[in-house]
Amino acid sequence: MAEVKLINVWKQFGDFTAVKDMNLHIKDGEFMILLGPSGCGKTTTLRMIAGLEEPTKGQIYIGDKLVADPEKGIFVPPKDRDIAMVFQSYALYPHMTVYDNIAFPLKLRKVPKDEIDRRVREVAEMLGLTELLNRKPRELSGGQRQRVALGRAIVRKPQVFLMDEPLSNLDAKLRVKMRAELKRLQRQLGVTTIYVTHDQVEAMTMGDRVAVINQGQLQQVGTPEEVYDRPANTFVAGFIGSPPMNFMDATVTEDGFADFGEFRLKFLPDQFEVLREKNLVGREVIFGIRPEDIYDALFAQVKIPGENMARALVEIIENLGGEKIVHLSIGDVTFLGKFPAESRVQEGQEVDVVFDMRKAHVFEKGSGKAVF
Ligand SMILES: Nc1ncnc2c1ncn2[C@@H]1O[C@H](COP(=O)(O)OP(=O)(O)OP(=O)(O)O)[C@@H](O)[C@H]1O
Ligand SMILES: [Mg+2]
Known part of the structure; x- marks a missing residue:
């Protein structure tokens, strides 16, 4: 050895x-x-x-x-x-x-x-x-x-x-x-x-x-x-991860949100603190969240903290048997969610989705380096 x-x-x-x-x-x-x-x-x-x-x-x-x-x-x-x-x-x-x-x-x-x-x-x-x-x-x-x-x-x-x-x-x-x-x-x-x-x-x-x-x-x-x-x-x-993490362009607002243009998600207080320390308030960043951390609101089992819900259009559903990969869009922002098999989402319909902000990531634009 x-x-x-x-x-x-x-x-x-x-x-x-x-x-x-x-x-x-x-x-x-x-x-x-x-x-x-x-x-x-x-x-x-x-x-x-x-x-x-x-x-x-x-x-x-x-x-x-x-x-x-x-x-x-x-x-x-x-x-x-x-x-x-x-x-x-x-x-x-x-x-x-x-x-x-x-x-x-x-x-x-x-x-x-x-x-x-x-x-x-x-x-x-x-x-x-x-x-x-x-x-x-x-x-x-x-x-x-x-x-x-x-x-x-x-x-x-x-x-x-x-x-x-x-x-x-x-x-x-x-x-x-x-x-x-x-x-x-x-x-x-x-x-x-x-x-x-x-x-x-x-x-x-x-x-x-x-x-x-x-x-x-x-x-x-x-x-x-x-x-x-x-x-x-x-x-x-x-x-790492399948399907891969969603990346979405966002601006960090003064009042602590990730602003995607069409909708906003509130950062948790400690996340906003880090963004503030790194001088990223008012700046563009890459927001990352995995499909498994985006929930069909009807099936979000735990109370997920924060202002973190948005209404999305269901574009395509890939049914994998045990779960569904759901292609979602809000305006021109697109992302994937991994929903349970029981979710009753339908292609062409709207669904309330919850983002688990505890699992959100932010990366620097340009370098791609993780902030958190
Ligand atoms: N003898 C060689 N001469 C010139 N280029 C080489 C030589 N061996 C490897 N390369 C190049 O070096 C790079 C790395 O090759 P390597 O075989 O280490 O890749 P790898 O990560 O093992 O890929 P894979 O998953 O496809 O096996 C490639 O672009 C390859 O074309
Ligand atoms: Mg090889």
Whole structure:
């Protein structure tokens, strides 16, 4: 086990910057998720930790060991970094049995035969592969193959696991199951794990902490609750949560309202205090609120404080069975609400909606930085 540290790490491909000044400290035994849209630099970051890419600038530590520092000419090759990787395309050796696939990294390291046998069987037991040890990969389902690939990675008990979207080619149901299995396995082994995904549900359910990346730049690192409840900027706020947070242009009024032109919502006293301190009274801001924090007034279960009701037109309803995603508009301000299945809203009709102002966010216009 070991901590992993990236200090001011950059990666250039020609004049394209794939990773910009990344600072990330992954604690011993932690399950850290790298989350971000396609092309944001997740795989590149993971490959630098693995030693498959050399950073252009900066330092990478695994445990106490400096494994990469181009300025000092230090670059430790992958085989000497004591890491195990599972990639999206987990190529198994097709001519080898499950047993031999899992045993392979140990054979490579000349581990004695009886110890190999013991460890392969232990890992197979853990992953529910005991009955399948004599099969070839082509005789396995996708999920079973996935577990063999995981088995091959964990049989070695490395200091760090690096996983790049390892569940991406499983069907939805199997993915949910494997998510839980992987999480349990990581807890059990206690090995520091860095896990790449662009799936925010995977990130929120599996990670101890989530590092959100956009265009090669780290946006925020925090627990799933932190990045959901207190996003650092509009990118994180919009990336985490489904459907995404509503963003609405507003002006902060002298008497403590968010003014949207067509309607107004009153800030809570402590929120207005913060806006006043930051000199945002009279200024334009971005107001953010999640669809789940906008209620059909008939179904607002708790007494939500504040002057926070408005009449909206129901444009479109997406019925998801357990809930309804309702596209709403007030004048030319549009937003989504997540209503319970029992809500009787109809397309083309009006509905009173309640905004839970306790859950409201304000972001600076321009920078997109969170005020609260
Ligand atoms: N060897 C390379 N040469 C040039 N550009 C590269 C190279 N590898 C990656 N890139 C670019 O760097 C950026 C980051 O790529 P990376 O593979 O890290 O993205 P990612 O976050 O893993 O995306 P995805 O979710 O699609 O896998 C992309 O714009 C990509 O085109
Ligand atoms: Mg990738």
